[in-house]
Amino acid sequence: MRIVAIREKTVSIASPIANAYIDFSKMTCSVVAVVTDVVREGRPVVGYGFNSNGRYGQGALMRERFIARVLEADPDTLVDEANDNLDPFAVWTALMTNEKPGGHGERSVAVGTIDMAVWDAVAKIAGKPLYRLLAERYRGGTADDRVWVYAAGGYYYPGKDHAELRDEMKSYLDRGYRVVKMKIGAASLDEDLRRIEAVIGVVGEGGRVAVDANGRFDLGTAVAYAKALKPYGLFWYEEAGDPLDYALQAELAEHYDGPMATGENLFSHQDARNLLRYGGMRPDRDYLQFDCALSYGLVEYMRTLAQMEALGWSSRRVVPHGGHQMSLNIAAGLHLGGNESYPDVFQPFGGFADAIAVEDGHVRLPDDPGVGFEAKSKLYAVMRDLA
């Protein structure tokens, strides 16, 4: 059993939307295929992966370093004998050969994308959905049969007014979502409060609205927003300051007793641990948003979850960033608290299986072997080209 090829391509996910920090007018995404010599139903098993929005395609890093390391490794060292399958942990070790610790920049995205494809292949070789394989191997067998999801959008784009923002949120409710997320921080505080009130007017209560500043604020601005947001009782206040400014996050907690969320831009278990040690995040109410596709994949994610547990955090406090099916599988299989969803943006990578509707803010997962990409036709069409 061996990996015979790893192919990658960069695709555009450009759109005119913007958050408080970046616009997505030139956003790209890597798609990866890990081709194996294992045959199922008459065809070689191919695992697929892609990286989350917000970091650009990683083809250069993959071509220059990562793909060759896997293909040059002795194939026998990449096999999990006990399960008669590929060993994602051994593949991860091969990927990270001769990489120094620290400085978890974009190599974590390149590795996370390949890792996703390896896990897709592993579950396909095992003939079961990834979330079931994860639950069997790591959680005593029981997967969650549905996962809480929220609708992320509420972006800024040129000419968008409150009526359009309201229509967008209404359409999420019509599609079964109960909690929505919107961007803040690219307008004045006053204008953002009017936008938030417009959205609360549609969804009924602040407790169903999360806001995301994408790391834009300095401490003074973060605190000014905190004071202004408090009366709304929002679902969460996300990424107020720079993702690596743990002191800011800790200070902010002194001014905001509602739930806060952060972590989408922490790319390693060491960074996650630093947030939990020094960021003042509160295990009884706050949310962690680590995204496997940006942070060295599921192999590393398990280390992050272990760090959380050691520091007194339940896995249920994690609601990953990224709105992708890989995190949905991890959420169901490893008992996270939910998953982000992008019903409209970042297509065809955002959203879940075609045939599965959101019901009362929850989704089920398809029974297809692997991550379930084949159950999302527009996404699979992009992937299949590679194999």
Ligand SMILES: O=C([O-])CC(=O)C(=O)O
């Ligand atoms: O706008 C982005 O970069 C995406 C983001 O923060 C989120 O989904 O939480």
Ligand SMILES: [Mg+2]
């Ligand atoms: Mg965010």
